Amino acid sequence: MEAVELRIPSSESFLEAVQVFVEKIGASFGVRGDETTSLSIAVLELVKNAMEHGNDMDPDKHVTITISRQPGRIDFQIVDTGTWQPEKEPGYEPGEGEKLFSSRGRGVLIARNLARWVEFDLDPNGKTRAKLVWPLV
Amino acid sequence: MEAVELRIPSSESFLEAVQVFVEKIGASFGVRGDETTSLSIAVLELVKNAMEHGNDMDPDKHVTITISRQPGRIDFQIVDTGTWQPEKEPGYEPGEGEKLFSSRGRGVLIARNLARWVEFDLDPNGKTRAKLVWPLV
Amino acid sequence: MKIHEEMKGDVLKIRLSGKVIGGPELVELKETFQNAVNHDRLKVLLDLGGVTWMDSSGLGVIVSGHTTLSRADGEMKILNATKKIHELFIITKLITVFDTYTDEEEALQSFEE
Amino acid sequence: MKIHEEMKGDVLKIRLSGKVIGGPELVELKETFQNAVNHDRLKVLLDLGGVTWMDSSGLGVIVSGHTTLSRADGEMKILNATKKIHELFIITKLITVFDTYTDEEEALQSFEE
Ligand SMILES: Nc1ncnc2c1ncn2[C@@H]1O[C@H](COP(=O)(O)OP(=O)(O)O)[C@@H](O)[C@H]1O
Ligand SMILES: Nc1ncnc2c1ncn2[C@@H]1O[C@H](COP(=O)(O)OP(=O)(O)O)[C@@H](O)[C@H]1O
Numbered sequence: 001m002e003a004v005e006l007r008i009p010s011s012e013s014f015l016e017a018v019q020v021f022v023e024k025i026g027a028s029f030g031v032r033g034d035e036t037t038s039l040s041i042a043v044l045e046l047v048k049n050a051m052e053h054g055n056d057m058d059p060d061k062h063v064t065i066t067i068s069r070q071p072g073r074i075d076f077q078i079v080d081t082g083t084w085q086p087e088k089e090p091g092y093e094p095g096e097g098e099k100l101f102s103s104r105g106r107g108v109l110i111a112r113n114l115a116r117w118v119e120f121d122l123d124p125n126g127k128t129r130a131k132l133v134w135p136l137v
Numbered sequence: 138m139e140a141v142e143l144r145i146p147s148s149e150s151f152l153e154a155v156q157v158f159v160e161k162i163g164a165s166f167g168v169r170g171d172e173t174t175s176l177s178i179a180v181l182e183l184v185k186n187a188m189e190h191g192n193d194m195d196p197d198k199h200v201t202i203t204i205s206r207q208p209g210r211i212d213f214q215i216v217d218t219g220t221w222q223p224e225k226e227p228g229y230e231p232g233e234g235e236k237l238f239s240s241r242g243r244g245v246l247i248a249r250n251l252a253r254w255v256e257f258d259l260d261p262n263g264k265t266r267a268k269l270v271w272p273l274v
Numbered sequence: 275m276k277i278h279e280e281m282k283g284d285v286l287k288i289r290l291s292g293k294v295i296g297g298p299e300l301v302e303l304k305e306t307f308q309n310a311v312n313h314d315r316l317k318v319l320l321d322l323g324g325v326t327w328m329d330s331s332g333l334g335v336i337v338s339g340h341t342t343l344s345r346a347d348g349e350m351k352i353l354n355a356t357k358k359i360h361e362l363f364i365i366t367k368l369i370t371v372f373d374t375y376t377d378e379e380e381a382l383q384s385f386e387e
Numbered sequence: 388m389k390i391h392e393e394m395k396g397d398v399l400k401i402r403l404s405g406k407v408i409g410g411p412e413l414v415e416l417k418e419t420f421q422n423a424v425n426h427d428r429l430k431v432l433l434d435l436g437g438v439t440w441m442d443s444s445g446l447g448v449i450v451s452g453h454t455t456l457s458r459a460d461g462e463m464k465i466l467n468a469t470k471k472i473h474e475l476f477i478i479t480k481l482i483t484v485f486d487t488y489t490d491e492e493e494a495l496q497s498f499e500e
Contacts, residue, residue, distance in 0.1 A: 001196040004151065007142040014141065015409065017161030024154030034439075038471075041408065041442050048409065048444075059138040101454055103447035106479050110443050113478045152296065171326075175358075178295065178329050185296065185331075238341055240334035243366050247330050250365045 003068035009059040010051035010080075018065070019044055029069045030136050039134055042114035045107040046078045046130040054080025054128050076132040077123075084128040086120050140205035146196040147188035147217075155202070156181055166206045167273050176271055179251035182244040183215045183267040191217025191265050213269040214260075221265040223257050275299045276324075277306055282378075285385050286315040287353075291324025296331035303332075307339030307350075316348030317385045319378075323354030328362055340371065353381050388412045389437075390419055398498050399428040400466075404437025409444035416445075420452030420463075429461030430498045432491075436467030441475055453484065466494050 004025055008014045022043050023036040031039055047063055055061035066077040099105070112118040115132045123129040141162055145151045159180050160173040168176055184200055192198035203214040236242070249255040252269045260266040278289040288306060310318055320336065322328075340350045352374040355363060363369040375381035391402040401419060423431055433449065435441075453463045465487040468476065476482040488494035 001148070002144075002146040002199050004146065005142075005144040007139075009139040009141065011138070012410075013165040014162065017158050017165060020161055021154050021158040024157055025151065028150040028154060037406075037440050041440060044409075045443055062139050100480060100484060101450060103451040103454075104443075106443040106446055109478060110446075110475065113474075149297075174293075174327050178327060181296075182330055237367060237371060238337060240338040240341075241330075243330040243333055246366060247333075247362065250361075 001069065003066050005067075006065040007062050008065075010055040010057050010061050010063060011059045012051075012057075015044060015048065018047055022065075022067075025067055026074065026134070029067075029074050031074070031134065038114045042111040042118075042132060042134075043076055043078070045111040046076075046118070046132060049107055050078050050080035050082075050128070050130065054082035054084065072136055074134045074136065076134065078130040078132070079123050080128050082128045083122065083126060084120065085122060138206065140203050142204075143202040144199050145202075147192040147194050147198050147200060148196045149188075149194075152181060152185065155184060159202075159204075162204055163211065163271070166204075166211050168211070168271065175251045179248040179255075179269060179271075180213055180215070182248040183213075183255070183269060186244055187215050187217035187219075187265070187267065191219035191221065209273055211271045211273065213267075213271065215267040215269070216260050217265050219265045220259065220263060221257065222259060275303070277303060279306065281315075282319070282382055284315075285317040285319050285382055286310050287319045287321055289321040289324065291326075293327045294322075294325050294332035294335075295327060295329040300331055300335050303335050304338070307335075307342055311342055311346045311348060316343060316346055318343060318348065318350045319353050319381055319385075320350055321353040321378075322356070322359050325356070325359055328359055333362065333366060333368065337368065337371070349385065351375060351381055351384065353378060388416070390416060392419065394428075395432070395495055397428075398430040398432050398495055399423050400432045400434055402434040402437065404439075406440045407435075407438050407445035407448075408440060408442040413444055413448050416448050417451070420448075420455055424455055424459045424461065429456060429459055431456060431461065431463045432466050432494055432498075433463055434466040434491075435469070435472050438469070438472055441472055446475065446479060446481065450481065450484070462498065464488060464494055464497065466491060 006021065008018060019040045022040040026036045026039045047065065050063045051057055055063065061081045064079045068075050108118065111132060115134055117133040119131050121129055143158065145155060156177045159177040163173045163176045184202065187200045188194055192200065198218045201216045205212050245255065248269060252271055254270040256268050258266055275290060275292040275294050280287045343350050350372065352372045354376060355374055363372065373384065388403060388405040388407050393400045456463050463485065465485045467489060468487055476485065486497065
């Protein structure tokens with residue numbers, strides 16, 4: 001089966017639509033009950049980062065979300081128009097080293113903990129790609 | 138602003154996700170209260186047709202839904218992998234001429250009446266494209 | 275969608291509520307009509323008062339329910355369609371197929387004639 | 388998200404329920420904390436018992452509420468975090484910043500010390 005793909009302009013106004021969409025797609029792929037909200041929160045943390053840090057909230061820049069069901073898991077890819085490569089910065093762990101009393105800096109950490117596996121690289125076009133894997137039990 | 142774009146495999150299992158997505162996007166574009174369900178029903182009639190008649194429910198064939206806000210209206214385009222051209226068949230009006238007691242044949246008619254404007258053509262790649270215009274008041 | 279069945283004399287009143295739209299739930303509605311015929315309940319009053327939305331698949335199941343009943347010499351009438359649903363019946367010309375009522379007593383009596 | 392405020396002696400109990408996640412609603416929560424300080428209500432017990440979900444933006448507003456209160460020599464404590472929310476506090480190390488309680492009486496008394 002082909003992947004599900006969603007392209008949206010960088011604007012807060014679409015976040016709720018993306019959230020309910022991810023929940024319903026998750027459910028249709030077998031994510032159970034209230035787990036669908038954990039899933040959508042994890043994915044949304046990465047989508048918000050892509051809009052904010054990757055695309056500077058510029059509505060002419062879009063974020064692409066690709067969702068594909070694999071045996072035992074769902075793969076999510078979130079691609080923005082930036083070129084961020086945290087795994088290339090030695091010792092950098094997003095979410096670590098941020099100040100404890102900052103009101104920011106917890107998105108990746110939360111996504112990673114909810115999903116268990118989040119990593120970043122560049123897609124074939126050289127753009128920032130966040131990959132999130134959601135285990136299906 | 139760029140358009141919102143959604144690509145989904147032809148499978149009934151995604152219809153609910155598409156429906157809530159269309160409702161939320163509609164709301165974020167200014168469609169009011171319970172009108173969002175009228176909108177999503179109209180769009181879903183066309184999406185179901187694209188999956189069924191355009192793509193033979195083959196999950197390896199996808200349907201692409203493009204949503205863009207224009208002054209005073211929202212434009213929807215639903216593209217499948219077929220080459221249906223009803224406007225080229227003289228006198229053909231989908232929904233008319235179907236048998237009254239058939240359990241099928243009312244989708245386009247309903248979409249057209251809810252949205253006021255639905256038409257079909259081929260997209261630049263020669264594929265069936267349904268266009269639906271939703272007025273914003 | 276919720277389906278509630280109730281006998282009113284010899285008339286089976288089937289009350290639908292919620293969204294009557296495409297999906298697995300429609301199978302249940304189809305079976306409800308089939309069951310009515312199987313149990314010889316041939317006067318069916320379909321109360322749509324609680325229906326918030328209906329799409330072409332929902333209408334399709336109601337039409338085939340009507341056909342199933344007619345073949346068995348039964349009859350289906352419609353009660354309490356809201357403005358929105360009534361419009362659907364007009365658009366699709368189904369208003370010429372179904373007798374529609376807004377008053378339950380009147381609808382029930384119409385089966386006696 | 389719903390916000391319910393109630394005085395318990397000199398402690399302001401703020402009960403949140405629903406989803407505490409990014410969006411316009413968080414502004415209201417921010418203002419609730421600011422108002423508490425403006426009205427000299429410096430002992431705040433934040434009851435998260437009804438919170439179903441929280442994301443990084445929700446946590447961020449709670450942290451900045453804590454900061455606002457601390458600057459005014461006030462204090463914020465947490466009551467009734469569910470397992471899921473408690474885990475969020477552990478993941479983000481905020482568990483080292485906030486005193487958390489599961490018993491309201493105990494929480495209220497802790498402000499007296
Ligand atoms: N898609 C991205 N593109 C560029 N930088 C990013 C991206 N995602 C995260 N970052 C960087 O990682 C940091 C940590 O992100 P996060 O933990 O979500 O916290 P926050 O978004 O609140 O700053 C961000 O401040 C940003 O510098
Ligand atoms: N995307 C499409 N591609 C090919 N044929 C289509 C498409 N959409 C509609 N049609 C044709 O128009 C007819 C009427 O469609 P519709 O009114 O939705 O009723 P139904 O889908 O129940 O047959 C369909 O039976 C089909 O032949």
